Amino acid sequence: MTQTQRIRIKVKRQDASGQTPYWEEFDVPYRKNMNVISALMEIQRNPVRVDGVRVRSVLWEYNCLEEVCGACSMRINGKVRQACSALIDRLEQPIVLEPMSTFPVEKDLIVNRQIMFEGLQKIKGWIAIDGTYPLGAGPRIAPDEQQEAYKYATCMTCGCCLEACPNVNDHSPYLGPQAMAQAKYFNSHPIGKMMAKERLETVVSNEGIAGCGNSQNCVQVCPKEIPLTTALAELNRDANRYMLRKLLKG
Numbered sequence: 001m002t003q004t005q006r007i008r009i010k011v012k013r014q015d016a017s018g019q020t021p022y023w024e025e026f027d028v029p030y031r032k033n034m035n036v037i038s039a040l041m042e043i044q045r046n047p048v049r050v051d052g053v054r055v056r057s058v059l060w061e062y063n064c065l066e067e068v069c070g071a072c073s074m075r076i077n078g079k080v081r082q083a084c085s086a087l088i089d090r091l092e093q094p095i096v097l098e099p100m101s102t103f104p105v106e107k108d109l110i111v112n113r114q115i116m117f118e119g120l121q122k123i124k125g126w127i128a129i130d131g132t133y134p135l136g137a138g139p140r141i142a143p144d145e146q147q148e149a150y151k152y153a154t155c156m157t158c159g160c161c162l163e164a165c166p167n168v169n170d171h172s173p174y175l176g177p178q179a180m181a182q183a184k185y186f187n188s189h190p191i192g193k194m195m196a197k198e199r200l201e202t203v204v205s206n207e208g209i210a211g212c213g214n215s216q217n218c219v220q221v222c223p224k225e226i227p228l229t230t231a232l233a234e235l236n237r238d239a240n241r242y243m244l245r246k247l248l249k250g
């Protein structure tokens with residue numbers, strides 16, 4: 001592409017939550033190394049459609065601009081990913097931008113990812129410390145275990161895995177792969193495992209692991225390459241053991 005060329009962007013828009021979505025197309029000037037965020041910024045500077053009509057500026061969320069915060073997740077040419085790491089040169093045109101469909105749309109490309117944070121609350125996605133006195137050095141963790149656990153710590157609650165999962169929808173209470181993987185992560189921590197039973201109670205509930213149909217879509221879209229299906233398999237084993245022990249105890 002040359003510097004004088006323009007990029008055609010097609011955006012699925014919505015004026016407010018619950019309203020009917022509609023499509024609008026924009027042409028923006030091309031610059032080398034542009035990403036989808038910089039193209040959206042061009043639309044923001046000059047929100048004029050291809051038919052010459054000036055419209056309300058397109059809204060979307062972003063923060064870190066380096067695939068760390070997860071705020072800019074959207075469907076780009078049908079694939080859920082982060083707008084900040086989606087390079088224009090690698091995308092077919094028109095570039096089609098849509099909000100994620102698993103979450104309620106608030107406006108244009110902005111969705112409400114609250115269900116993910118509620119899922120983290122339900123699986124108690126934290127390490128309990130009371131914070132009233134110095135705890136000293138934490139328990140020692142072998143370097144290979146640290147490395148394994150670190151992958152899970154990179155989850156940015158972006159929502160891509162929920163978007164790709166066919167079993168996360170309005171008809172299912174399933175909390176989704178991100179919450180399940182975080183339950184596995186916190187249960188494997190030397191202090192976190194003190195609350196393992198409480199987490200497993202959620203995992204074996206109707207919101208838990210039984211909702212996973214093992215389609216493996218989630219692991220394919222995770223931008224952090226978190227081994228979600230491995231976590232789901234291990235958590236499933238832990239959940240079965242937990243249920244068996246409960247049964248034997250009567």
Ligand code: SF4
Nearest residue numbers: 165212213215216218
């Ligand atoms: S493996 Fe389970 S959690 Fe992952 S996409 Fe399939 S059904 Fe959803």
Ligand code: SF4
Nearest residue numbers: 155156158159161222
């Ligand atoms: S597990 Fe991966 S895809 Fe799912 S929310 Fe975390 S970073 Fe995003």
Ligand code: FES
Nearest residue numbers: 063065067070084
């Ligand atoms: S702006 Fe943070 S991930 Fe894209």
